Structures are given as C-alpha cells and as structure tokens.
Amino acid sequence: MATKPTYLSAALRHLRKADPVLGGVIADVGPCRLTPAARDTFEALLESIVYQQLNGKAAATIHGRVVAALGGELSPARLRRTPDAPLRGAGLSANKLAAARDLADKCLSGVVPPRRRLEPLPDAEIVARLTQVRGVGEWTAQMFLMFNLARPDVLPAADFGLRKAFGLLYRKNGRLPPPAALERHGRAWAPYRTVASWYLWRRLDTPGRSQASR
Numbered sequence: 064m065a066t067k068p069t070y071l072s073a074a075l076r077h078l079r080k081a082d083p084v085l086g087g088v089i090a091d092v093g094p095c096r097l098t099p100a101a102r103d104t105f106e107a108l109l110e111s112i113v114y115q116q117l118n119g120k121a122a123a124t125i126h127g128r129v130v131a132a133l134g135g136e137l138s139p140a141r142l143r144r145t146p147d148a149p150l151r152g153a154g155l156s157a158n159k160l161a162a163a164r165d166l167a168d169k170c171l172s173g174v175v176p177p178r179r180r181l182e183p184l185p186d187a188e189i190v191a192r193l194t195q196v197r198g199v200g201e202w203t204a205q206m207f208l209m210f211n212l213a214r215p216d217v218l219p220a221a222d223f224g225l226r227k228a229f230g231l232l233y234r235k236n237g238r239l240p241p242p243a244a245l246e247r248h249g250r251a252w253a254p255y256r257t258v259a260s261w262y263l264w265r266r267l268d269t270p271g272r273s274q275a276s277r
Contacts, residue, residue, distance in 0.1 A: 068213045071095050074255035078262075081251045084232055085259060092265045095258055099213040103178045105170045106137045107211045108196065111203050112162045113155070128153035139167035162198030169196050178211070186214055209257050218256035220245040228263040 075095065079086035089095075100107070113129055114122040132149040133141050142150075142163060150160055169175045174195055181189055186208055193204040202221060208214040219225060220242035229245050230237050252259040 067095075067098050068215065070215050070255065071097070071258065074215065074258040077255055078252060078259055082259075085252070085262060088232065088262050088266050092262055092269050095261060097209075097213075097258065097261045099210050102211055103137075104175055104181060104193075104207075104211075105139050105166065105177075107207055108166055108175070108193065108199060108203070109137065109142075109163055111206065112159055112166065112198050115159070115198065125154035129155060139170035142167040143171065159198065162196065165197040166199070182212060186217065209260070214257060216254040216256050218246065218249045218252070218260055220249065222260075224267055225260055225263050228266045232263075232266065 075089060079089060109129075110126055113126045117125070129150060130137065132153045133145055147160060150163070151157075155163065166175065170177075175192055181192075184192075189208060189212070190201060190204040193199050193207060194201060202219055205217050205219040208217045209219075226239050226242065226245060229248070230239050233248065234240065249256050249259065
C-alpha cells in the first residue's frame with residue numbers, strides 16, 4: 064500500500080522558513096498529499112510510455128487495453144512473449160510499442176533493475192539507467208523518482224507547469240522563466256525540492272493570494 068513520505072513535516076518546516084512566498088502557497092493549498100505509488104519499475108515505466116502525448120482519459124483507456132492484452136501480467140517477460148498484433152490493437156502506436164519492447168528488454172537484461180534494486184541507488188544513477196530506454200527521457204525518470212520512489216529532492220526544472228507556476232509567483236509580469244532560473248531559485252528549497260515542486264503544481268489548481276506582486 065502506498066504511504067506518505069516520512070519527511071513531509073520536516074520539509075514543510077524548511078520550505079516555510081526558506082521561502083516565504085512558497086510558505087504562502089503552502090497556506091493556500093493546505094496539507095501535502097504527496098503519496099507515491101508502490102509499483103515496480105516495469106509497471107510504472109510502461110504506464111508512462113502509454114500515457115505520453117495523450118490526455119488522461121484516452122491514455123487510461125489504452126493502458127487498460129494493454130493490461131488486458133498482457134493477460135493482467137505486467138511483467139517484461141510477458142510483454143516479450145506477446146505478439147505485436149494485440150498490443151497494436153490495444154492502441155499502442157508503432158513508436159510506443161517499440162519503446163515498450165525496449166523497456167522489457169532492458170528490464171530483463173538488468174540495465175533497468177526492479178524497484179528493490181533501484182532503491183539503494185542515488186538519483187543520478189537511476190536517471191542514467193532509466194533514460195537508456197527508448198522513449199524515457201529525463202522528465203519521465205524524474206517523475207519516477209518523485210512519484211514511485213518518494214525521493215525528497217527532485218526538481219524537474221524543465222517542466223512547463225512548474226515554470227508557469229514559478230512565473231506567476233515570483234515574476235510580477237508572470238513571464239515563463241527558463242529552467243535555469245527555476246534551478247537557481249530552487250537551491251533554497253533543497254533538500255526538499257520534491258515537496259516544493261508538488262506545491263507549485265498545486266498552485267496552478269489553487270490560485271491563491273501568494274505571489275510576488277501582492
């Protein structure tokens with residue numbers, strides 16, 4: 064069962080003290096509901112591949128069909144044994160099918176280990192391993208660190224949503240900042256940049272009073 068990270072209370076204390084603007088966002092949004100999923104590497108990355116460039120409803124439908132095509136067995140060995148036709152029929156594009164097969168191959172070869180073997184590794188090594196899979200970039204690897212392994216200090220600075228929220232909060236004109244600007248400011252949030260990111264995303268859902276221009 065997924066559980067909330069144990070570092071949340073310490074993270075909130077640190078972020079409120081280090082950044083009053085973000086502290087205002089925390090007040091507006093309320094308790095952090097970050098609850099990483101307890102899924103193995105293959106299952107999580109296969110879902111990420113399926114969901115790429117699709118809206119949530121369409122992606123969920125295709126993902127459900129892919130799971131059915133695999134007989135409910137989300138394992139690299141089962142995907143390797145499954146012919147192309149049912150997977151293409153489930154809605155996977157040729158590129159996504161190639162990415163899924165590459166994921167299965169790299170899981171079976173050990174390039175991408177199961178979760179229990181990833182957990183002791185540092186963030187940078189996990190990103191280096193996961194991004195060897197076709198169709199898995201740095202952003203996808205960062206999402207895996209945040210929402211599957213509950214790593215506390217991840218800042219996906221290139222993410223459009225984070226940059227948009229940062230512009231609204233810290234720039235009076237709301238202009239979209241470059242990733243480097245977010246990275247520089249985010250040093251104050253370390254070692255809890257995952258939690259800061261979660262609140263920036265929620266800021267887009269909960270427009271509050273907290274912004275640089277107030």
